[in-house]
Amino acid sequence: MDPITRPVSINGLRIGGADFMVIAGPCSIESRETFAVTAQSVAAHGAGMLRGGIFKIRTNPSSFQGLGRAAFEIVRSVRAQTGLPVVSELTDPRQIPELFDIVDMFQIGTRNMHNTVLLREVGASRKPVLLKRGFSATVEEWLLAAEYVADSGNPNVVLCERGIRTFERITRNTLDLAAVAYIKQNSRFPVLVDPSHGTGVRNLIAPMCRASAAVGADGLLLEVHCAPHQALSDADQALSLRDFAQIMRELEPLLPLFGRRLARPLRPSALSHEPVPSSTI
Ligand code: PEP
Ligand code: MN
Secondary structure (H helix, E strand, O other), rough: OOOOOEEEEOOEEEEEEEEEEEEEOOOOOOOHHHHHHHHHHHHHHOEEEEEOOOOOOOOOOOOOOHHHHHHHHHHHHHHHHHOOOEEOOOOOOOOOHHOOOOOEEEEHHHHOOOOOOHHHHHHHOOOOOOEOOOOOOOHHHHHHHHHHHHHOOOOOEEEEEEEEEEOOOOOEEEOHHHHHHHHHHHHOOOOEOOOHHHHOOOOHHHHHHHHHHHHHHOOOEEEOOOOOOHHOHHHOOEHHHHHHHHHHHHHHHHHHOOOOOOOOOOOOHOOOOOOOOOHHH
């Protein structure tokens, strides 16, 4: 299938093997209730990991910037309730120690792909890293950014194609699925696709999910919100809980055609940094 990919383990789950990993959740964590409701629903419909922005990096400084530290306790409890590992973006090396025990994977966003200081610091941390493609980065620059992390001692890098900036305006970005096929043939790093930012258009996400599986992607990163029109960030691309369930229903039977099956999450007790309930000691 893809003999050169080196899978990355996240708390016992693998990205890059026969399993197809779907990571889902809101663009930003906005409240305990919206995150918990969304997380429980995506978990019930086949997500293997959760996403949720804590420190948001927004184009407009007046836009919602995320809950920051106020989200830590929310993430802890939702992670424990669902048993799913969590990925969240960090925007500054000073967040590494703060987030280290809160999330299972660090995300480097599109705006920071060229930030070599941050790449080296997350490399030194050894925590798995989801490295998004810079919106104007060539594939070669993106792969070299991954090498920065690996060269700093952390081979646990998963790439994420999230669309690039072109002249096209009907979509927010141009989703480069040829880059995904290229990476599967030429790089050891697993690669996910983010059709949420890659299109910015809710109705285009389902077909791009199917196309991503067909070109050999190792999984998907999807923005889902329990009340999409009220989302504080990226409302136009937020899938409803029902949209997500429908995408998963359509996708799962297709995966065996491409030699894959849906990644199955572990039980909550398998998550390493949750305290073990005293009744089980
Ligand atoms: C995100 O996934 O939360 C995000 C901000 O994406 P990107 O960095 O690709 O814009
Ligand atoms: Mn977003």
